[in-house]
Amino acid sequence: MIGLVIVSHSKMLAEGVKELAMQMGQNKVRIEVAGGLDDENNPIGTDPMKIEEAIRAAYSEDGVLVLMDIGSAIMSAEIALEFLEDDIRNKVVLCEAPLVEGTIAAAAQAMSGSDMKDVIAEARNSLHAKNVLLQPEKEIDETVSDEQNELPVDGINLQIIVPNKQGLHARPAAKLIEIVNRFNARALVSAKGKKPVSASSISQVGTLGAKNGEVLDFVIFGKDADELEKALIYFRDANFGDDDKEIIETTTKKIVKSEALDGAIHGIAASEGIAVGKSLWFKKELPTINKENVEDTNHEIFLLHQSIDRVIQELGVIQKKITRELTKEKAEIFDYHKLLLQDQDLLKEVEDTIRNEKINAAYVWSSQIKKLETEYLAMDSAYLQERAADVVEVGNKVLVELLGVPKKKIVLTHACIIVTDELGPAETMELDLNLVQGIITRTGGETSHSAILSRSLGIPAIVGVGEQIDKIMDGEEIAIDGSTGDIWTANHPDVIADLRKAKEVEQVKRQESLAKAKAPAVTRDGKTFQIVANVSGPKEAKISFENGAEGVGLYRTEFLFMNREDAPSEEEQYQAYKTVCENMKGYPVTIRTLDVGGDKPIPYLDIPAENNPFLGLRGIRYCLQDTKLFKTQLRAICRVSAEYDVRVMYPMVGVIEEVLSANELLRKVQTDLNKEGIAFSKKMKVGVMIEVPSTIFFIPQLAKELDFLSIGTNDLTQYLLALDRDNNSVAKYHSPFHPVVLEAIREIISRSKKAGIEVSMCGELAGNAKATNLLIGLGLEKFSMNSPAIPKVKEMIRAMNTSDNQTDFQIDSSIRTLEGLKKSLGE
Structure with missing residues (x-):
């Protein structure tokens, strides 16, 4: 990695620049300083000997870049080079880039392992963004940007035949962008003779309209071109990340009017089910956006980016909700939305128009969204035409923020059937499921994202009604x-x-089904298994109870802390936890303490940026650092324990010391409550999540300090296999069915039983009906899962005879691999 040296007349200035640069380089880049003179009376100046020493300290085989401030700094740096051996001197470059901006840009670029040429280019171009913002009317040096936009003289040519049934729709397009942006390389892509577009721009890639069987022509160039080529081939072999079994084939439906309809209004059947009730028209018209001349274009651009950032944050919250309540695949719908808002080509076009024509941001953004919508609607694929609704929804979200108008949400006060022109996926997820009986929309098709979510949520829906809706x-x-x-x-x-x-x-059939779901999970030979739920709040707890949950095995409290300006108070937490317990009608509730960090950032907690947040300050580790916040949560939980059967569970435990420290804090909280005369249960059970592999090896020690353990298969799989579960490049091997993961699960259950401590499972594997038989064979007796999975898992157990289930999983020669295991299970 390139090393950096900062040369300044002022020691304090040099140290300050280093502090900034270290942050940008995430502390990965070696940065040394040579600032000031060692003379108390005359501290300002530069010393060649100090510079030589700094170069030697920063030296690496990749080279050293030296950045200087003014005057004699350059002369001193040149003298310092003369003191170096030839083999070192030849790898040192003195750079004329501005000291502060240049060093920061160089550190950010060097962090990625870039070569000297790229690091120098970033340093030299570091003033470009500032020039754009502060001198829009002047001619700006676009040298570097122009070089980046030139078509390559040569590169790797790659042809990929679109493999998935739905073609290059929103989800694979988003994944393609993510893959390209991961490498130090660029790619242009074209389809059906269209002009090549940047493969890192979602607004451009999304409009290619490539269907199944059509050819995508890539030209790949740059340092990592070979690696990017391999990644794109893997992406193709992985069917563009689509499971075609779950994707509904797009069909052209003809609206047939006949006497059989007898006057019915007809649309596209999008989600089955019957609904009878009062209609509720929902109009979501934006105010008229007029074209206005502006003087302060920089402020307009600032407001645009501020609005976009807010929408991205909002989409992230919705995405987590869908992952939690439905599936990760359904949540990927919003990858397209977020990438569209982060598309540099799209944003540059909007910014340039604002700046060059001095027009208000709302008008320019609205025009650009309409243009993109038109491009989608003009495509010959019905599936891609439906993506226009996504463009409009996410575009309008930005306009609402930009215009400062109240966010118009569908607030239901009574049971009704919603009638509207169009409904986006985000709006669908915000509906109150207790009151929405059905959905009717003027536009849309059966593969629109809102239709897909309606089916997943069990809401009857009819779309594409057209003018008849009036x-x-x-x-x-x-x-x-x-x-x-x-x-x-x-x-x-x-x-x-x-x-x-x-x-x-x-409804009678549903009630019969729910009644059956509420019955215990008892096998044919009389063995009973406990089925509990994973929830994130009171509403989910109520639904889980109706679906047959016999308690809550995982209450994810972090969602109470998200999407707000500050942490919830003790009283607010107490009321939320109490309501969950009330909705579970006396069944036990396991409350997981705040699991923050990693993929669950909370801005107001000011958790510092980390090189690897999944191995850093998260879960119980953060709580033990922020003891004030942790104690507040423990107080709320303890107060609820006085009235309900509550358990407390610590996440992300990796060493026994964390358990000892957490329990000590819990005892202090209980002592304080006792002194204050506030009731709590002295018999409240305490447990931990088993998701860090190290915990497997000190289960006997845990058993002495705790009452129960719960296996979190999501993180356990990630950490056991050292595979990021959100990284498409390694997704092939990321599976809780991997023999190594199953071997670990068996070991956890076995060691827990020997130590005499209760063990359950709350990861996604627990709710996979295909795994039920296997997990019972491994000795699991308590399952915690998302609400929709409960009836099916219970049904699987009731059909089972445990005396016939002699599963004895072993990693033998026949099942050393994931594929081998699947064959052995008959999948």
């Missing part, structure tokens, strides 16, 4: 059949009555 009056009683696409207004009372009866039959 026949539906606000507040009138209507009925819809999501299986046929038929909508019946109040003019057809007989049909509505028939559908209401059909709905009642549906």
Whole structure:
């Protein structure tokens, strides 16, 4: 890695620049300083000997870049070079870049392992962004940017035939961008004879419209071109990350009007089910955006970026909610939205227009979104046409922030069927599932993202109704059949009555299903297994109880801390925890203490940036550092324990000392509560998450300090295999079914039983019905899972005879690999 030397007349200035640069280089870059003179009376100056010493300290085989401030600093640096041996001197470069900006830019570039040429280029170009912001009317030196935008003279040519059924739609397009941006290389891509576009721009890649079987032509160039080529080939072999079994084939539906419809309004059947109720028209029109001349274009650009940042943060919260309540694949819908907002090509075009034409940001952004929407609607693929709705939704979110208008959300006060022009995926996820009976939209298709989410949430939906939707009056009683696409207004009372009866039959069947779900999970030979839920708040707890949960095995409290300006108070936490317990009707509730850090950042906690946040300050480690916050949470939990069967669980435990420290704090909190006369349960059970592999080896010690253990297979898999679960490049091997992970699970269960401590599982594997038989064979007796999985897992257990289940998993020669294991399980 390139080393850096800072030469300044002032020692304090040199140290300050180093501090900034170390932050940008994430403390990975070796940076040395040679500042001032060792003379108390005359401290300002430069010393060649100090510079020589700093160069030697920063030296590496990749070279040393020296940045200087003014005057004699340059002469002193040149003299210092003469003191060096030839082999060292030849790898030292004196750079004329500005000291502060140049050093910061050089450190950021050097951190990635770039060569000297790239580091120097970044240092020299460090004033470019400042010039753009402060001197828009002047001619700006675009040398470096122009070089970057030139077509390559040569490069690696790669042709990829689009393998997945739905083609290069939003999700694979987002993954493609993520792959390209991971390497120190660039790529241009074209399809169907279209002009090549940047493969790192979602707004450009998304409009290629490449279908299944069509050819994508890539030209790859840059330092990591070979590695990027391999990654793109792997991406192709992985079917662009799509599971075609889960993707609905796009079909062109004809709206047929016949006497059989007998006056029904007809649309596209998007999510099956019958709904009968009052209609609620939802209009979400933005105010008229006029074209206005502005003088302070920099302020307009600042406001635009501020608005975009807020929307990205909001989308991140929604994405986590979908991952939690549905699946990670459904959450990936929003990768496209976020990448669109981070698309440098799109943003540059908007910024240039604002700056050059001196027009307000709202008008320029709105025009750009309309242009992009038009491009999608003009495509010959119905699936890609439906992505226009995503563009409009995310674009409008930015406009709402930019214009400062109130965010218009669908707030339901009574059960109803929502009628609207269009509904985005984010809006769909914000609906109150207790009150929304159905959805009708003017636009959209069966593969629109809101339709996909409606199916996952079990909301009957009809989309693409067109102008016929205007026949539906606000507040009138209507009925819809999501299986046929038929909508019946109040003019057809007989049909509505028939559908209401059909709905009642549906509800009876559902109640029977729920009643069955609430029955215990008992095998045919009489063995009972405990099935509990993973929840993130009171609402999920209520749904989980209805789905048959016999308690909460994991209450993720971090969601109470997210998407706000400061931490929740003790009283607020107490009320939230109490409501979850109330909704579980007396069943035990395990509350996990704050699990923050890694992939769950909380801005107001000011957790410092880390080189590897997944191995850094997260989970119990953070709580033991921020003891004030931790004690507040423990107090709230203890107070609830006086009234309900509550357990407390520490996350991310890696060493026994963390458990001892956490328990000591818990005892202090209980002592304080006792002195204050506040009730709590002295028998409250305490446990930890088993997700760090090291914990497997001191389970006997844990058993002496704790009451229970819970296996978190998500992180356990990640840490055991050293595979980032969110990295597509290594996703092939990331599986809780990997023999190594299963061997670890068996060892945890075995050691826990020997130590006499209760053990359960709360990771995603627990809710996978395909794994139920296997986990029971490994000795697991308590499962904690997301609510929708509970009925199916219970059904699997009831059909089982444990005397027939002699699963004795061993890593023998036949199942050393993941594929071998799948074959042995008959998958």
